[in-house]
Amino acid sequence: MPQSQEETEYLRENLSIWFWIDCNDLEGSWECRDGTTDVVYTDWGRGEPNNGHREDCAVATDSGVWNDVKCEDRAPVICKRPAPQLQF
Numbered sequence: 001m002p003q004s005q006e007e008t009e010y011l012r013e014n015l016s017i018w019f020w021i022d023c024n025d026l027e028g029s030w031e032c033r034d035g036t037t038d039v040v041y042t043d044w045g046r047g048e049p050n051n052g053h054r055e056d057c058a059v060a061t062d063s064g065v066w067n068d069v070k071c072e073d074r075a076p077v078i079c080k081r082p083a084p085q086l087q088f
């Protein structure tokens with residue numbers, strides 16, 4: 001999941017897809033696949049999370065802001081890893 005406004009801006013500028021942020025939104029609490037439940041940074045779109053149709057899976061939209069969607073919806077994932085150490 002994006003951890004900061006900087007990460008959100010990077011994704012917004014470089015992606016034109018929506019993607020799952022690896023956490024489920026449970027209206028007031030979180031359940032993330034890595035075990036995280038204490039989510040400090042959020043970037044919900046206007047009116048979200050609205051739990052519109054039993055929506056508990058959070059995605060970043062193509063405009064960068066977050067939305068909770070139905071967990072049956074399919075969305076790509078973005079993997080993040082540390083930058084490789086350069087050897088000289």
Ligand SMILES: [Ca+2]
Pocket residue numbers: 025026027049050051054055056057068
């Ligand atoms: Ca929800």
Ligand SMILES: [Ca+2]
Pocket residue numbers: 048049050051052055067068069
């Ligand atoms: Ca929603």
